[in-house]
Amino acid sequence: MTIHTIKARGISVSLDLTVGHIADMVVEGGGRQLKPLHRAPWVDANETLPDNLPEGTVRLSGDFLCAPFSRSDVEEAPLHGWPANSAWDVTESAATEDGWRAVYRLRHKVMGATVDKILTLRDGHPFLYQEHVFSGGHGAISVAHHPMTAMTGGGRLAFSPKRFAATLDDPLEPDPARGRFLLAYPARSADLSQFLAAGGGTLDLTEYRMDDRREDFLTLVEADHGGPGWTALARQAEDDLVLVLKNPAELPITMLWLSNGGRDYAPWSGRHLGVLGIEDGRAAVGHAASIGDNWLKREGVATAFALGEGQSVSFRHVIGAIPLAGGEPPQAITTADGRIRLVTGGATREVPFDSDFLRIGQPAAS
Template identity: 70%
Template sequence: METVTIRAKGISVSVDCSVGHLADLAIETEERTLRPLHHAPWLDEPPESLPPGLPDGVTRLSGDFLCAPFSAADVEAAPLHGWTANSAWDLVEEAAIDAGRRARFRLRRTVMGATVEKILTLRDGHPFLYQEHAFIGGAGAIPVAHHAMTVMREGGTLSFSPKRLAATPDTALEPDPTRGRSLLAYPACTPDLTEFPAADGSTIDLTDYCMDRRHEDFVTLVEADHPGPGWTAVARRAERDVVLVLKDPATLPVTMLWISNGGRDYAPWSGRHRGVIGIEDGRTAIGHAASIGDNWLKREGIATTFELAEGRRVAIRQVIGATDAAGDPPDTVTVETGQLRLGWQGGTTRELPFADGFLKGVEN
């Protein structure tokens, strides 16, 4: 494994170049260093201790990675979540920029004939990683998603930009009780994230991450119409911080939540993958073939692929960061000139330095 670390004032990011996953994100505050990203508990174990045949993206599971396609690669042959999450990336350029640092990586393989690049930018004093993935050339339709993951020792609470609805797929992640368990009803759909139908007929609050419920679940949140940005905030109780993931809703219209809290009993998960939530912003259905075919999201008017073409560059941008904050997550997140403003009920606000044009594709 080759790890490359990029640093700016007060922030650093490390990339596991064997699979392109973000291995670590470290954000310095006045009193401590925040580490918002998850890494799998088996990463420090000998490879021979893991079950044979696992995709490299599972054996090296950490932080965030690009899925292209998201889930099953059943159009162009590749492992789960595509070669972008399972094969090597090369650092092709790293340079200082005005008040920061930027690195560009390139996937050794192509996806649907396209060259894929990962561009990571850190700004001095900004508690955010600004990342862009670009598909250059190629042909055909590709569903894409990020796979950001954070982890909580004692659970936490979540808040979101306005969502139209939340829905589970037809089949639970763990339908076999000898292998694991899921809590949510499959399929189910509701506009109220605090009362999602459960398998036992009750309801579950998706904004409350409870550590005492061992389960593996997956739910798709569809963005409502609003001026943006799209955002997810996770207030981690024990860590006393708020993890922030931001997107442009016009580019990435869905946010998929992977709730992984000891719900898989088989290796390498073995009931120990706990307190993890994936915040998976994307333009996708579940699987490549499903995304390019008829699917429920398309029937809702939601795009589920990007179109690749020779001479075309398709860019996807996302932001991950964190800030000190004990208690609840913010109720509002707004972009202003040079800053991100977090707002809580009661009038409390916090302003963080932010590249306000980044998500819209403007260089700043």
């Protein structure tokens, strides 16, 4: 395993070059070290794993690029594609006037395209700024970020405005001998605090409870609100606020993966606890579905980027963490003038932020 670490004042990020996963992210805040990202318990355990696992599952960590998202059923590749399962090379890594910037290139091509990952850190900013660039290629590709955080005491969630939340036709773990789920499949709700439960009644999607053993997956579709898309998680035991931001024109959906002891088979073995995937994407489930007809397209939601020789496509994403104030996530987030503003109750909090980075208001590639 090869780890490449970059640093700026108050933040460091390490990339596992064998699979392109973020192996570690540390933010200094409130006199503490905040670690917003998850690393699967088997990664560093030196244990024998099932021999048919994708390398991205073997080394499951932090955040990674999915291209395509889920099944690679157009071009042969492992689950979530080569960007999540194969080697990246460092092509640039150098200090900037206000931090650090590194560029990595995937050794594999994806649909004939060259894929670059650009990580930027800024002094005093508690955020990792990411950009992925696809150059050349043919056809179309679905994409998603796959940041994962973990909690030991649960947490509270808040989101930018969404049109609705929906589950797929079938749960991830339908066989009770292998796992369990709590949400109804399929189901849909415009009220995130009242989503149909498998056993009747409703569940609050804004609350992550540690006593709910489950493996659930659902999709949130962004509303047309003109600002950044965001997810904020107030982790109770960790006493911090994890922030994930996107440009909805580039990544119009947020997929939530709630993995809390809901899989009983190896390597999960009931020990993958308190994990939440906040997976911003432009995708349906599977490459073929994403570029064909699918339920999201019928809702007017883009599920792939078109590729072409002599063309490039890029999208951006931000992950951060700050100390928790007041115990609850913000009700509103805005970005402007080099700051991010978080409104919680009657209190407003400001933190340094590159407010131009997400290109809000600019047209996205098709």
